[in-house]
Amino acid sequence: MARPLSNDLRDRLVSAVDGGLSRRSAAKHFGVAPSTAIKWVDRWHRTGDVGPRRQGGDQRSRQIEVHAKEILALIEAAPDITLAELVDHVHAGHGLTVALSTVWRLLDRHGMTFKKNRARERATTP
Numbered sequence: 001m002a003r004p005l006s007n008d009l010r011d012r013l014v015s016a017v018d019g020g021l022s023r024r025s026a027a028k029h030f031g032v033a034p035s036t037a038i039k040w041v042d043r044w045h046r047t048g049d050v051g052p053r054r055q056g057g058d059q060r061s062r063q064i065e066v067h068a069k070e071i072l073a074l075i076e077a078a079p080d081i082t083l084a085e086l087v088d089h090v091h092a093g094h095g096l097t098v099a100l101s102t103v104w105r106l107l108d109r110h111g112m113t114f115k116k117n118r119a120r121e122r123a124t125t126p
Helices: 007-018 023-030 034-047 061-077 083-094 100-109
Strands: none
Touching: 007 023, 007 034, 023 034, 061 083, 061 100, 083 100
């Protein structure tokens, strides 16, 4: 993902539009796409800020956070339950469709880690 453009450029573009230039003319003058200028000016009018929004990160795993106690109780009752079974349980019980990685991040936030067991290691050659 590309880096966000500087706040200085954003401020100058918004100031130019407030000074009378059209959004498309300002975009051409500052070398950005017209859609970018339109979005920056709209955001300026809505929020008063033109700074870049946060990039990346987890946006969806918080939706199953309300079911965390239930999921952790399932793991407590059946320690060998798989992530796929947890996903199926959440879908069947709550109608919530989530990915395996979403459940994994929930478990990670709650300190649940997978530890290898020496007894279950792959057999070695004689």
